[in-house]
Amino acid sequence: MHIILVEDDVQLGEAIRRALERLAYTISWFRNGNEALLALRDHDADLVLLDLGLPGKDGLDVLTEARRLRVATPVIVMSARDAVDSRISVLDAGADDYLVKPFHLDELAARIRSLARRVRGVAVNRLEAGALSLDLGTFEVTWHGQRVDLTRREFALLQALMERAGRIVRRESLETSLYGPDNVVSTSALEVLVHSLRRKLSHGAIQTVRGFGYMLPREPQ
Numbered sequence: 001m002h003i004i005l006v007e008d009d010v011q012l013g014e015a016i017r018r019a020l021e022r023l024a025y026t027i028s029w030f031r032n033g034n035e036a037l038l039a040l041r042d043h044d045a046d047l048v049l050l051d052l053g054l055p056g057k058d059g060l061d062v063l064t065e066a067r068r069l070r071v072a073t074p075v076i077v078m079s080a081r082d083a084v085d086s087r088i089s090v091l092d093a094g095a096d097d098y099l100v101k102p103f104h105l106d107e108l109a110a111r112i113r114s115l116a117r118r119v120r121g122v123a124v125n126r127l128e129a130g131a132l133s134l135d136l137g138t139f140e141v142t143w144h145g146q147r148v149d150l151t152r153r154e155f156a157l158l159q160a161l162m163e164r165a166g167r168i169v170r171r172e173s174l175e176t177s178l179y180g181p182d183n184v185v186s187t188s189a190l191e192v193l194v195h196s197l198r199r200k201l202s203h204g205a206i207q208t209v210r211g212f213g214y215m216l217p218r219e220p221q
């Protein structure tokens with residue numbers, strides 16, 4: 001999952017970035033409101049974490065303008081503004097959730113998982129495709145009942161494919177999700193990651209669709 005983080009507090013932003021990267025998320029971090037609006041408009045992100053008290057442009061203005069531009073990316077607002085009226089105005093402006101600072105990073109991670117479930121239209125943290133199972137809460141993967149140990153990026157790749165099981169996932173979408181839109185990676189990086197994941201599961205678990213991307217069947221072999 002590619003997450004846009006908008007936070008001008010360097011210490012807090014760094015703590016959030018480190019914590020979420022350990023959980024296999026790819027983070028693009030912006031520190032002012034103008035950069036945030038450009039990122040929301042131009043970047044293909046799965047979720048946005050948005051502070052309100054930003055330099056350049058207030059987070060509420062960023063959110064309002066993004067929704068006016070029909071940016072539908074889910075947004076979790078993080079703010080020390082805890083008044084009820086403030087929370088109501090932000091939610092009415094188009095935020096999907098509101099987290100009052102200070103907060104525990106584990107709660108932030110849980111809210112990200114919860115919002116991701118709502119977007120996918122599911123009620124649990126577990127993804128399943130045939131004999132393959134992935135738990136987003138415990139980060140446990142099993143294949144035919146046996147636990148499989150994956151690296152952070154292998155887990156993120158498998159999650160992206162399982163969320164769209166039976167459908168082709170374009171190479172560009174996977175690269176953005178895994179590495180972020182601004183990181184330059186070699187043309188073989190994704191192939192190497194897919195090869196590593198196949199070795200731990202099976203060659204037939206991930207299918208290459210030449211010229212488009214990859215697909216994990218609903219019943220991987």
